[in-house]
Amino acid sequence: MAIDPQFHENREQVGEENGVSVWGPVDEPEELGIRGTHVAVDFDLCIADGACLEDCPVDVFEWVDTPGHPESEKKAEPTHEAQCIDCMLCVDVCPVDAIDVDAGRTA
Numbered sequence: 001m002a003i004d005p006q007f008h009e010n011r012e013q014v015g016e017e018n019g020v021s022v023w024g025p026v027d028e029p030e031e032l033g034i035r036g037t038h039v040a041v042d043f044d045l046c047i048a049d050g051a052c053l054e055d056c057p058v059d060v061f062e063w064v065d066t067p068g069h070p071e072s073e074k075k076a077e078p079t080h081e082a083q084c085i086d087c088m089l090c091v092d093v094c095p096v097d098a099i100d101v102d103a104g105r106t107a
């Protein structure tokens with residue numbers, strides 16, 4: 001399974017955390033939804049591989065702790081998505097296709 005690139009139409013924005021939108025459903029700690037809008041990470045798919053953090057040329061991502069989540073205890077949050085230059089590296093390197101980037105997407 002990969003992140004739904006139409007999530008902004010198929011999900012509801014249920015809040016904001018660290019300045020990025022949270023798209024539900026959310027039922028913590030097992031279900032965390034999608035974080036971010038321009039740069040979006042499906043926290044329920046993220047396995048904390050870390051390639052996106054290492055490869056992003058403009059340091060969009062930050063680790064956030066997610067204890068109790070079945071896939072991983074930390075996630076790559078697109079905290080600085082406003083800095084994104086749309087190089088698509090993170091989309092290419094994510095081993096579980098948890099990331100989608102679309103500059104035209106708005107919350």
Ligand code: SF4
Nearest residue numbers: 056084085087088090
């Ligand atoms: S598309 Fe490029 S600049 Fe944007 S978050 Fe991904 S790696 Fe960083």
